Amino acid sequence: xxxxxxxxxxxxxxxxxxxxxxxxxxxxxxxxxxxxxxxxxxxxxxxxxxxxxxxxxxxxxxxxxxxxxxxxxxxxxxxxxxxxxxxxxxxxxxxxxxxxxxxxxxxxxxxxxxxxxxxxxxxxxxxxxxxxxxxxxxxxxxxxxxxxxxxxxxxxxxxxxxxxxxxxxxxxxxxxxxxxxxxxxxxxxxxxxxxxxxxxxxxxxxxxxxxxxxxxxxxxxxxxxxxxxxxxxxxxxxxx
Ligand code: HEM
Numbered sequence: 001x002x003x004x005x006x007x008x009x010x011x012x013x014x015x016x017x018x019x020x021x022x023x024x025x026x027x028x029x030x031x032x033x034x035x036x037x038x039x040x041x042x043x044x045x046x047x048x049x050x051x052x053x054x055x056x057x058x059x060x061x062x063x064x065x066x067x068x069x070x071x072x073x074x075x076x077x078x079x080x081x082x083x084x085x086x087x088x089x090x091x092x093x094x095x096x097x098x099x100x101x102x103x104x105x106x107x108x109x110x111x112x113x114x115x116x117x118x119x120x121x122x123x124x125x126x127x128x129x130x131x132x133x134x135x136x137x138x139x140x141x142x143x144x145x146x147x148x149x150x151x152x153x154x155x156x157x158x159x160x161x162x163x164x165x166x167x168x169x170x171x172x173x174x175x176x177x178x179x180x181x182x183x184x185x186x187x188x189x190x191x192x193x194x195x196x197x198x199x200x201x202x203x204x205x206x207x208x209x210x211x212x213x214x215x216x217x218x219x220x221x222x223x224x225x226x227x228x229x230x231x232x233x234x235x236x237x238x239x240x
Contacts, residue, residue, distance in 0.1 A: 001181060001183060001188065002169070002178065002179075002180050002181045003178070005169075005181050005188075005191055005192075005195075006169075006173060006178045006181075008191075008192070008195045009173055009191075009195055010173070011195075011199070012194075012195040012196075012198040012199050013198065015198065015199045015202065016198040016199070016201055016202065018202075019201070019202025019203065020201065020202045020210070022202070023202050023207055023210070024210055027210070027211060027214040028214065030214070031231050031233060032216040032220070032231060033231045033234060034216075034229070035220055035222075035223075035224050035229040036216050036217055036220065037216070037217055037218070037220040037221070037222045038061075038217040038218065039222060040222075041220070041221075041222035042221065042222060043221060043222050043223055043226075044221065044223075045221055047221070048219060048220070048221055051218065052212075052213065052218060052219060055212060055218060056212060056213075058074075059073060059074060059077070068123070069120070069123065071119070072116045072117075072119030072120045072123070073116065073120065074116070075112045075113070075115060075116030075119070076112075076113055076116030076117050076120060076145075077116075078109075078112075079109035079110070079111075079112035079113035079116060080109075080113050082102065082105050082106045082109035083106050083109050083110055083113055083152075085099060085102050085106055086099070086102060086103055086105075086106025086107065086109075087106075089103070089167070090163075090166060090167045090170050090171075091170055091171070091174065093167075093171060107156060110149060110152055110153050110156065111153070113149050114146060114149040114150060114153065117142055117145050117146045117149060118146070120142060121139070121142040121143075121146070124138060124139065124142070137204065137205065138205070141200075141204060141205060141206065144193055144196060144197055144200075145197070147189065147193050148190060148193045148194060148197065151186045151187075151189040151190040151193065152190055154186045155184070155186045155187060155190065158186075159184065159185075159186055161182050161184040161186065161187045162182040162184075165179075165180065165181065165182040166181070166182060166187065168180075169181045169182075
């Protein structure tokens with residue numbers, strides 16, 4: 001199993017990094033010929049940066065449009081951030097002091113993460129019009145994330161795993177020196193689902209995370225009356 005997971009994580013890391021880089025380059029190259037910021041929109045670049053910050057840090061537009069979804073989405077995403085920070089201890093030696101300080105918050109955030117996901121999934125069954133537009137992939141992504149959260153909480157609170165062994169395995173992988181992986185069912189489930197998540201991430205709806213930065217309706221300045229908007233490729237055509 002050690003070798004299986006070692007190869008799986010190398011493949012998953014390569015697909016994740018290369019897939020994400022390819023998608024981000026494609027997003028960056030996609031022409032935005034028209035000025036289409038969602039109004040009311042900022043009229044300066046500084047204003048756009050501030051708006052983008054509020055969108056990414058607080059999900060501002062979701063808050064304004066649907067408070068229920070915001071509560072579940074915020075619970076999931078903020079908790080996920082804390083959980084991921086807590087996980088840095090498996091990849092760093094010595095563990096950074098701020099990561100050590102954050103440990104208890106990250107641990108209980110696991111529950112908020114699972115509760116948020118459960119709420120987001122329940123909505124896809126309970127709200128008629130959302131159920132109608134939900135596809136199999138919407139359900140599978142939520143199921144995968146829930147399984148990761150539940151298997152993680154199982155290891156933390158029910159069936160303990162050898163976390164020093166897990167750390168040795170991942171530090172070893174980072175130095176191309178394969179160390180034995182502890183043999184525990186919840187750990188296998190946790191790691192298998194994470195590798196799967198890394199592999200599907202660049203081709204899934206989860207791309208909304210980098211995608212929000214490239215959304216013309218969010219990242220454009222509302223200055224149509226002051227300045228002529230012309231895409232760089234269109235400017236080149238005009239010169240010729
Ligand atoms: C390769 C990456 C990862 C490794 C090696 C890993 C490993 C672990 C281990 C060993 C535990 C048990 C902690 C303990 O017993 O003290 C755990 C818990 C947990 N994991 Fe992961 N995990 C990884 C990635 C993730 C990801 C991407 C997520 C979320 C999407 C996640 C969510 C959780 C949660 C919610 C818990 C329970 C709360 C906690 O102890 O932090 N894990 N993980």
